[in-house]
Amino acid sequence: MKKFLAVRIFNILVTLFVIATVTFFLMKLLPGSPFDEEKLADLSDEARMEFYARYGLDQPVYVQYAKYMGNLVQGDLGISYYYKGQKVESLISGRIGPSALLGVQATILGVSIGLILGMIAAFRHNTAWDFFTMFIAVIGVAIPNFVFAALLQYYVGLKWGILPVAFWESYDSSILPTIALSMMVIALIARFMRNEMLEVLQQDYILTARSKGLSQMKVIIRHTLRNSMIPILTILGPIVVSLLTGSLVIENIFGIPGIGSLFVDSIKVNDYTTIMGLTIFYSTFYILTVLVVDLLYGIVDPRIRIAGSKG
Amino acid sequence: METLLEVKDLNVSFRTQAGVVKAVRGVNFKVNKGETLAIVGESGSGKSVTSKAIMQLLPNQTATYDSGEIIFDGQNILEINDKKMEAIRGSEIAMVFQDPMTALNPTMTIGKQVAESILNHNKNVTKKEALQRAVEILELVGIPEPAARVNQYPHQFSGGMRQRVVIAIAIACNPRLLIADEPTTALDVTIQAQILDLLKDIQRKTGTSIILITHDLGVVANMADKVAVMYAGRIVEQGTVEEVFDSAEHPYTWGLLKSIPDLDADEELYSIPGTPPDLLSPPIGDAFAARNEFALAIDYEVQPPMFAVSETHSAATWLLHEKAPKLSTIVQEKESVRAKRKGKKNLTLAQPIIQVRDLKKHFRMSGDSYLKAVDGVTFDIKKGETLGLVGESGCGKSTTGRTILRLYEPTGGEVYFNGKPIHGDLKKSDENTIRQKMQMIFQDPYASLDPRKKVLDSVAEGIDIHKLAASAKDRKDTVQNLLEIVGLNKSFMNRYPHEFSGGQRQRIGIARALALNPEVIIADEPISALDVSIQAQVVNLLKDLQHKQDLTYLFIAHDISMVKYISDRIGVMYLGSLVELAPTDELSKEPLHPYTQALLSAVPTPNPKIERGRERIILSGDLPNPINPPVGCRFRTRCPYAMEKCGETPIWKEAQPNHWVACHLIE
Numbered sequence: 001m002k003k004f005l006a007v008r009i010f011n012i013l014v015t016l017f018v019i020a021t022v023t024f025f026l027m028k029l030l031p032g033s034p035f036d037e038e039k040l041a042d043l044s045d046e047a048r049m050e051f052y053a054r055y056g057l058d059q060p061v062y063v064q065y066a067k068y069m070g071n072l073v074q075g076d077l078g079i080s081y082y083y084k085g086q087k088v089e090s091l092i093s094g095r096i097g098p099s100a101l102l103g104v105q106a107t108i109l110g111v112s113i114g115l116i117l118g119m120i121a122a123f124r125h126n127t128a129w130d131f132f133t134m135f136i137a138v139i140g141v142a143i144p145n146f147v148f149a150a151l152l153q154y155y156v157g158l159k160w161g162i163l164p165v166a167f168w169e170s171y172d173s174s175i176l177p178t179i180a181l182s183m184m185v186i187a188l189i190a191r192f193m194r195n196e197m198l199e200v201l202q203q204d205y206i207l208t209a210r211s212k213g214l215s216q217m218k219v220i221i222r223h224t225l226r227n228s229m230i231p232i233l234t235i236l237g238p239i240v241v242s243l244l245t246g247s248l249v250i251e252n253i254f255g256i257p258g259i260g261s262l263f264v265d266s267i268k269v270n271d272y273t274t275i276m277g278l279t280i281f282y283s284t285f286y287i288l289t290v291l292v293v294d295l296l297y298g299i300v301d302p303r304i305r306i307a308g309s310k311g
Numbered sequence: 312m313e314t315l316l317e318v319k320d321l322n323v324s325f326r327t328q329a330g331v332v333k334a335v336r337g338v339n340f341k342v343n344k345g346e347t348l349a350i351v352g353e354s355g356s357g358k359s360v361t362s363k364a365i366m367q368l369l370p371n372q373t374a375t376y377d378s379g380e381i382i383f384d385g386q387n388i389l390e391i392n393d394k395k396m397e398a399i400r401g402s403e404i405a406m407v408f409q410d411p412m413t414a415l416n417p418t419m420t421i422g423k424q425v426a427e428s429i430l431n432h433n434k435n436v437t438k439k440e441a442l443q444r445a446v447e448i449l450e451l452v453g454i455p456e457p458a459a460r461v462n463q464y465p466h467q468f469s470g471g472m473r474q475r476v477v478i479a480i481a482i483a484c485n486p487r488l489l490i491a492d493e494p495t496t497a498l499d500v501t502i503q504a505q506i507l508d509l510l511k512d513i514q515r516k517t518g519t520s521i522i523l524i525t526h527d528l529g530v531v532a533n534m535a536d537k538v539a540v541m542y543a544g545r546i547v548e549q550g551t552v553e554e555v556f557d558s559a560e561h562p563y564t565w566g567l568l569k570s571i572p573d574l575d576a577d578e579e580l581y582s583i584p585g586t587p588p589d590l591l592s593p594p595i596g597d598a599f600a601a602r603n604e605f606a607l608a609i610d611y612e613v614q615p616p617m618f619a620v621s622e623t624h625s626a627a628t629w630l631l632h633e634k635a636p637k638l639s640t641i642v643q644e645k646e647s648v649r650a651k652r653k654g655k656k657n658l659t660l661a662q663p664i665i666q667v668r669d670l671k672k673h674f675r676m677s678g679d680s681y682l683k684a685v686d687g688v689t690f691d692i693k694k695g696e697t698l699g700l701v702g703e704s705g706c707g708k709s710t711t712g713r714t715i716l717r718l719y720e721p722t723g724g725e726v727y728f729n730g731k732p733i734h735g736d737l738k739k740s741d742e743n744t745i746r747q748k749m750q751m752i753f754q755d756p757y758a759s760l761d762p763r764k765k766v767l768d769s770v771a772e773g774i775d776i777h778k779l780a781a782s783a784k785d786r787k788d789t790v791q792n793l794l795e796i797v798g799l800n801k802s803f804m805n806r807y808p809h810e811f812s813g814g815q816r817q818r819i820g821i822a823r824a825l826a827l828n829p830e831v832i833i834a835d836e837p838i839s840a841l842d843v844s845i846q847a848q849v850v851n852l853l854k855d856l857q858h859k860q861d862l863t864y865l866f867i868a869h870d871i872s873m874v875k876y877i878s879d880r881i882g883v884m885y886l887g888s889l890v891e892l893a894p895t896d897e898l899s900k901e902p903l904h905p906y907t908q909a910l911l912s913a914v915p916t917p918n919p920k921i922e923r924g925r926e927r928i929i930l931s932g933d934l935p936n937p938i939n940p941p942v943g944c945r946f947r948t949r950c951p952y953a954m955e956k957c958g959e960t961p962i963w964k965e966a967q968p969n970h971w972v973a974c975h976l977i978e
Contacts, residue, residue, distance in 0.1 A: 125372070204413040210368055211408075212428040212480065213401030215393075222427070226418050301418055302464040 088277035099258035103244030110185025118193025140187025321379035352541035411473035422461025529915030543598035550624030572876030582847035670724035699878030756816035814845035
């Protein structure tokens with residue numbers, strides 16, 4: 001197990017190094033910068049050079065790269081080109097709160113409702129229940145979440161006036177965006193859960209369990225759920241990451257100061273250091289989530305535990 | 312004797328997309344306390360459905376009980392509510408399933424799975440007590456070190472051990488009726504012997520009644536007190552095991568008994584013609600009439616009732632009606648006319664067509680370990696002979712076949728075809744020749760045909776690759792001809808594989824192998840996926856083709872009785888090495904290697920008298936892990952005669968003329 005973790009962490013570091021390098025050079029390849037010649041035309045040459053020097057842009061690219069990577073190792077993502085004098089890491093940490101709250105809420109809501117709907121569909125296979133839940137699932141995937149967001153804003157926010165339409169003022173502000181975000185998750189999880197449960201219910205060991213005289217409920221709880229969860233974990237990883245790191249569109253629609261809107265803004269203004277910082281942040285988060293999912297696999301499925309401890 | 316279970320006029324049907332399938336059509340039988348009833352039948356005969364109906368385990372969305380009663384201990388199981396049925400299931404009636412690899416929950420420890428049943432039926436037992444009891448039961452079914460192993464998961468057990476666990480779950484609450492649904496079909500023959508022994512032992516100790524569902528008449532002869540033969544959803548004959556085996560009255564039972572190869576008889580293997588009827592629309596009269604060579608006119612119109620032959624023996628055939636013609640004379644005439652097996656081939660002077668020398672195939676596993684699937688086998692295949700290769704799963708017999716064909720690149724050793732080397736680097740043209748001259752027939756007729764290809768294109772694939780057809784018409788003619796040779800209608804060529812039965816598909820597979828006029832055919836378990844009556848048809852076809860087209864076969868199988876029937880010589884493999892190779896008669900009469908002796912002894916014969924009397928050599932333990940096999944003689948860990956010297960690898964030597972063996976006991 002220790003060896004497994006050591007290997008995995010080493011792999012993660014290598015992956016992050018590659019991602020950082022690729023992102024850095026991609027940014028350098030892009031035309032344009034926040035400090036285009038024409039925008040700085042009013043400045044004197046001296047002032048301009050000083051300006052470049054402050055951001056380290058006067059040095060050759062390889063020096064910039066070495067510096068950037070050196071800082072990165074110490075957790076320093078550089079200074080934003082746009083938000084004056086602000087460090088990228090503090091920008092991110094200032095914005096993470098709302099995104100994380102929305103993400104956690106949407107994950108819990110989406111996964112639990114999705115699992116329940118999937119289970120209902122599986123147990124009432126080929127009945128109206130099944131068709132109804134799968135109809136919801138199709139809608140959840142087919143209709144983009146910004147359409148849901150707009151509908152929620154119009155009805156719940158404006159017409160009925162139950163919840164705030166937008167902005168980040170109180171806890172109530174988080175409810176509508178959470179619902180809008182979780183629709184997709186509900187749909188995905190419900191569909192997966194239904195298929196997995198149907199698959200597991202066909203297995204011989206369910207017959208063995210029933211032949212012991214266990215009630216339907218006990219068969220489901222003890223023998224079906226855990227085995228159906230294994231493949232769900234696979235899709236859970238990416239879902240959690242995309243929800244926790246903020247949805248670009250939903251945050252913009254609801255005017256929420258989260259990471260998603262920071263990302264969109266920084267792209268609009270060519271704030272390269274922030275873009276790079278966010279990319280690395282997203283990647284790290286993604287890779288760590290995958291690691292957690294893999295460890296969870298081991299807990300849920302003993303067959304994988306053995307394979308893991310050998311490798 | 313007291314009746315424990317009585318099934319009266321049971322009718323079960325299933326709703327499917329194609330329509331209503333009448334799977335069980337009026338089944339009647341009784342099981343007395345402490346006795347074993349075997350229900351025999353081929354796939355689709357309704358034997359499994361009957362057993363699941365007793366347990367009320369049929370899917371209630373699709374299955375309906377049209378009529379009938381299942382009376383267990385005085386109450387009709389079909390009428391009681393779910394709660395009461397749950398109390399009976401697992402405690403009064405328990406079940407052992409076919410495939411131990413899938414019958415256990417992979418994410419729950421063995422101990423919990425056994426204890427669960429105990430806890431479920433005993434309200435005042437604590438978890439700890441239940442687990443303690445689980446350890447005792449696991450000990451009873453022969454799991455070594457049960458106290459330590461209760462905390463392990465199913466994947467840490469071998470197939471045979473898992474089946475012991477499944478049995479442990481079934482007997483955890485001392486059921487009065489144990490239903491074993493093909494309990495040994497998925498197991499190797501030496502493990503089968505262990506499990507059958509265990510079931511008998513449990514019955515002796517607990518006095519439980521057993522319903523044994525099986526297709527294997529050898530297992531029936533070994534285990535059963537009474538037999539019920541099922542065909543197309545009905546019981547066609549039942550009686551004591553002696554009555555059914557010695558004086559069967561139903562033509563289907565005759566057919567089944569005669570389909571089993573008997574080495575002493577020198578005639579062609581009997582095969583029941585045709586295939587079972589479609590139960591979507593069961594025939595009006597006797598469902599077996601269309602395949603029955605003795606069918607009377609009335610068989611096609613009226614379903615025969617059960618005629619009692621004795622107090623215990625009855626059969627559903629009009630032949631037993633007092634006005635029916637007396638058959639015994641007709642049968643005898645037919646028997647004598649039946650084609651004699653074309654006398655024994657004289658192969659002592661035949662040249663070897665394939666020579667295998669020290670062939671090795673190692674597969675790389677995770678890390679630096681190697682699975683030595685085949686580790687140095689040496690043998691010849693003579694022109695025109697059938698060499699049978701037998702052994703248990705994982706012994707390397709299939710890998711040997713595939714490596715000879717170079718479907719796997721050999722790790723070491725040499726293979727010669729007609730004296731020319733076919734190992735190492737070959738010219739493209741030479742490789743093409745080998746691919747043409749050696750063909751393969753695969754085990755699974757369902758998986759080995761491309762479902763999106765017409766039969767014509769599947770059979771002609773080799774012809775296309777080797778550009779053997781001059782024109783489209785030529786190609787079509789060849790395929791039509793091939794289909795006729797293997798006994799299929801030539802119009803079948805425009806159909807797709809899903810339209811055919813297993814036996815027909817296997818014939819298509821054979822036609823495909825013949826398409827290139829091969830000299831050697833490697834048949835890898837060609838009949839193990841087929842029903843008994845269909846197996847005989849395919850084996851007869853293979854023998855017939857060999858005779859007509861001068862073919863050489865390497866026949867790989869685990870069914871030893873069939874291999875004995877078809878092969879001129881037999882090689883026995885164990886854990887990647889060949890342990891014995893001899894002419895068939897000699898090997899069966901005088902096996903030299905202890906493993907061969909155990910293997911032959913483990914095969915149950917379809918003869919209750921022999922089965923009752925015989926002492927079986929039951930090997931202890933499982934096959935060792937082939938990644939880390941025992942040093943020296945690989946069999947020594949299970950060999951009853953193991954001695955110090957067995958730590959050295961025994962030499963492959965010709966102990967008697969044409970009889971090769973690798974064992975230190977033989978000098």
